[in-house]
Amino acid sequence: MKYSFNVNGQNLEVDAPENANLLWTLRERLQLTGTKYGCGAALCGACTVHLDGTPVRACMIPLSMVAGRSVRTIEGLGGEHPLQKAWIEAQVPQCGYCQSGQIMQAVALLEQNPSPSREQILAHMNGNLCRCGTYNRILKAIESVIQQR
Amino acid sequence: MKKSTQSPSPSMSRRKFLIGAGGLTFLVTAASVFPGFSVKEEEDASPHAPPSYQVNAWVHLAPDGSITIMNPAAEMGQGSMTALAVLIAEELDADWSKVRIEHSPVEPDIYGLKFRGRGRGRMITVGSFTVSGYFDALRKAGAQARYVLLSNVAEKWQVPLSELRTEPSLVVHPKSGRSISYGEVATFAKAPATLPEIGEEQLKQPAQFRLIGTYMPRFDIPAKTDGSGQFAMDVVLPGMVYAVINRSPVHGAKPELRNETELKAAEGVLEVVKLEHGVGVIADSVEAALAAKKQMQIEWSKGAKAYEYDSESAPQTYRAIAVQEHYAGTSVLVSQGDAQAALAKAQRRFEADYLNDFVYHAQMEPLNAVVSVAADGRSAEVWAGTQASAGARSAVAEVLGLEVSQVHFHPCYLGGGFGRRSMSDYIEEAAHLAKHIRRPLKLLWTREDDVQYGAFRPMSLQRMQAGVDAEGKLTTWSHCIVGTGNRLLGSGARNPYYDIPNQQIEVRNVEHGIRTKHWRAVGHGPNKFAIEAFLDEIATALQEDPVQLRLRLMKNAPRAAAVLKAAAEMAQWGRAAPAGRARGLAFAERSGALVAGICEISLKADTGKIRVHHFWAAVDAGIVVQPENTLAQMEGGIVHGISSVLHERITFSKGQVQQSNFHNYSLLRMADTPESIAVHIMPSSEKPAGIGEASLPVVGGAIANAFAALTGKRLRHLPFTPERVQQVLEG
Known part of the structure; x- marks a missing residue:
């Protein structure tokens, strides 16, 4: 089947089977491998991307649901996003595998609410697991961006 | 068999798309001994640069x-x-x-x-x-x-x-x-x-x-931070196929596939491969492979040893072994003086049993590997995230019947290892499957596969006995570890920095036929928990401050004593904790690094939920090469430790793992992370010690001891889940 949608500002058409989902399409068909597979059940947040600006777990999204809509992935942030810089400044990642999802989740928060409270940050980020235990540095990075504004 | 199509639209080349989309700095270049294969390479590694x-x-x-x-x-x-x-x-x-x-x-x-x-x-x-x-x-x-x-x-x-x-x-x-x-x-x-x-x-x-x-x-x-770091999972090769495996739910069971014909006819399925421990399916897309796996009808052989194992009843078995005078599967780690004779003579005697359940690595990147066997079968390429690259390369060569030199190995970043990726099972599996298809093949483990075919830090029971003389001096110490996993059980049982004249430390191993493995800090997690909680029980009985008791024991270990004092100073030990909270401490050595940790906790009595608010730690690891990363490792180990101590638990019923994903194997999340974690690095010009596992072993003891300070009750079974906490509070 052919699916048309927008990824990181580019309109494109992808041939994929009927049961295709967004995560494996981004990763294997489009080689946008910054979006990670972690649990396949919306329990870890490693595959977080934006669908029309809203953070979603790509592992749960059938490709058919994406037709005609816009997806933004970690690659679409361009590397110079204030949160990406803050992530480097705070030396957040360890193994790094969950961090694309963490950053996409945080970007969505600050786009909705430029100055969330700590409680709001924790509530918003609580669905994203990090096994290396970098949570305090993630918080530090997010709060540093809020303070710069 | 039908084939599903899955390539991007021909109207836009893949390369153009990648560069166009969000300013990506990667291009696809040939980087392989086989023409036609490609992986991501950084742009600045340009083939036109002068030779270095x-x-x-x-x-x-x-x-x-x-x-x-x-x-x-x-x-x-x-x-x-x-x-x-x-x-x-x-x-x-x-x-x-x-x-x-x-x-x-x-x-x-x-x-x-x-x-x-x-x-x-x-x-x-x-x-x-x-x-x-x-x-x-x-x-x-x-x-x-x-x-x-x-x-x-x-x-x-x-x-x-x-x-x-x-x-x-x-x-x-x-x-x-x-x-x-x-x-x-x-x-x-x-x-x-x-x-x-x-x-x-x-x-x-x-x-x-x-x-x-x-x-x-x-x-x-x-x-x-930009998605470009390459994990093995991220390797995409032209013409690549995808594989998943349905593995035995009970270790040692053999599969009998009932619907092979139907499976082979399924959309996108290319091959069905029977393995010793499961059935693999190779398909032209991830989705097709996963769908085919769900469709498999497999009958598993009975009779594997693991079928007899229930973790629920293991503590009784382990207790019975701990009290036997002689046990065939005993390894003595320390035998110094005469611990039993000294115990008989002691003024006061102490005894307690501690327990810990199995824990799972839960590295965020599920296991996976990419293997490509050349069309003539005479060489192969491997992309894998592994802690044991040389062993994995040799293992692949053996599976494929090749010389090691014929296997080209590309190490990738590991999305977490924690000991799981020092096994090569997942890479060998990929080689077995790739041998059948001779096309680039990516083997994926789903999270469920990763949990259910895990290799866990073993469950164990720790029987602790100690005696003090009339002056309150600790004269004798016995530590008997009973569990499965043999050499995994003993690490961290020795206490060279504590001066105790009579000591008997031993491991009593039981074979259950289940899979166990090194897990961050190995036996140090359970053993240091038992040692440090037991010392705290003794300090309470002697009405002595736990820092003072340890300093007395550390009279011949000045570096250890300095670390303990530093942590006590950081936490302002001795100053009362805020209302409703209490502090606890523990000390440990791992890979040469000395760590003292102190936590401050509170308890929701109605739910039994423990919350760690603050954690202070001091570490002496000799010369520290990267101080900032040392802080990060210490913090991460503490969070990892809290996660395992409060939440993590794998159980077996008739040899089968009962957990499957993060809904029933919980990890600590951000909202439950301590508000602050402070780490002090002791200045040193001694040789470097290991950092990556240094802080995790102190967490269990520190939390158990804080809980005792808060409630007067002892938590002796890891993890301290709300249900267990409530049982202890009621009991």
């Missing part, structure tokens, strides 16, 4: 001054990739801003770690020994590279080598005022006929370090 000068096995120098340093170790988040390059760059006197790091070839004779400088090199990243193990060898490699550059300049300028100095990436001749950059040296330097041996006395003294011990941002971090 290989100074020695570790250092490549380009005419533009960029320096490429080889990393022999797995990078799984512990940061040693950067630390090892720092060791070389320090002695090379390299300008760090010009350094880039690449995975070294998997050649253990060249890049392997020789224990105590002897024997054959090994390429395995375990036990937190990478930086400490390579500390001398890589500084010598850096000094050797510097010497090669100096000797080339000395010859060029016709001056004695002894008159030359270096500054970062610059050779200087103070007498004549001349200087030349390393990059320029690369344009004329010749490889010396023999590389000079460097003695320890030629290395810098700590006071001369420019890089070691300073703020060194990690090399891998930028690529881990």
Whole structure:
């Protein structure tokens, strides 16, 4: 089947089977491998991307649901996003595998609410697991961006 | 069999899309011994750059001054990739801003770690020994590279080598005022006929370090914030196929596939492969492979040993073994003086049993590997994130019936290892499947596969006995560990920093036929929990401050005592905790690093939920190569420790793992992370110790002891789930 949608500002058409989902399409068909597979059940947040600006777990999204809509992935942030810089400044990642999802989740928060409270940050980020235990540095990075504004 | 189509629209080439989409800095280049294969390569590794000068096995120098340093170790988040390059760059006197790091070839004779400088090199990243193990060898490699550059300049300028100095990436001749950059040296330097041996006395003294011990941002971090860091899972090759395996739910059970014909006819399915421990399916897409796996009808053989195992009843079995006078499967770790005789003579005796459940690695990147067998079957390529690259390469060669030299191995970043990725089972599986199809093949483990076919930190019971004399001196100590996993059980049971004259420490092993494995800090997690909680029980009974009791025991271990005092000072030990809260402490040694940790907790009595608010830790790890990363590792180990101590639990029923994903195997989340984690690094010029596992072992004891301070009750069974906490509060 052919699916048309927008990824990181580019309109494109992808041939994929009927049961295709967004995560494996981004990763294997489009080689946008910054979006990670972690649990396949919306329990870890490693595959977080934006669908029309809203953070979603790509592992749960059938490709058919994406037709005609816009997806933004970690690659679409361009590397110079204030949160990406803050992530480097705070030396957040360890193994790094969950961090694309963490950053996409945080970007969505600050786009909705430029100055969330700590409680709001924790509530918003609580669905994203990090096994290396970098949570305090993630918080530090997010709060540093809020303070710069 | 039908084939589903899945390539991107031909109207836009993949390469163009990648560059167009969000300013990606990668292009697809051929980087393989097989034409037609491709992986992501960084753009600046342009094939048109002038050839670089290989100074020695570790250092490549380009005419533009960029320096490429080889990393022999797995990078799984512990940061040693950067630390090892720092060791070389320090002695090379390299300008760090010009350094880039690449995975070294998997050649253990060249890049392997020789224990105590002897024997054959090994390429395995375990036990937190990478930086400490390579500390001398890589500084010598850096000094050797510097010497090669100096000797080339000395010859060029016709001056004695002894008159030359270096500054970062610059050779200087103070007498004549001349200087030349390393990059320029690369344009004329010749490889010396023999590389000079460097003695320890030629290395810098700590006071001369420019890089070691300073703020060194990690090399891998930028690529881990823009999605470009390459994990094995991210390798995409043209014509690649996808595989998943349905593995035995009970270890040792053999499969009998009932619907092979139907399976082979399913959409996208290319091959069905029967393995010893499961059935693999190869398909043209991930979705097709996963759908086919769900469709499999397999009958599993009965009779494997593991079928008899229930973790629920294990504590009774273990207790019965602990009290036996003689047990056949006993390994004695320490037998000093006569612990039993001293116990009989003791003024006061103490006894308690501690327990811990199985825990799962839960590395965020599920296991996976990419293997491509050449069409003629005479060579293969492997992409994998592994802690044991050399072992994995040999294992693949064996599966494929090839020489090791015919297997080209590409190490990738590991999305967490924690000991799980020192096994090569998942890479060998990929090789088995790739052998059948001879096309590039990516084997994926789903999270459910990863949990259910896990290899766990073993359950164990710790029987502790101790006695004190009339002066309150600890005269005898017995620690009997009963569990499965044998050599995994004993680590951390010794207490060399505590002065106790009579000691008996032993492991009693039981075989259950289930899979166990090293897990961050191995036995140190359960053992240090039992030791430190038991000491706290003794301190309470003696009405002595737990810091004071330990300081008395540490009279012959001044470094340990200094660490404990430092942590106590950080936490303002002795000052009352805020209302509704209490503090607890623990001490541990792991891979040479000494750590004292103190936590402050509160308890929701109605739910039994423990919350850790603050954690203070002091660490003496000798010379610290990367202080910032050391802080990060200490913090991460504490969070990992809290997660395991409060939440994590694998149980078996009739040999089958009862958990499957993060809904029933919970990890600590952000909202439950301590508000603050403070870490102090003790200044030291001693040899480096291991950092990656150093802080985790203190967490169980610290929380259990804080809980006792708060409630007067003892938690003796890890994890301290709300249900268990409530049982203890009621009991």
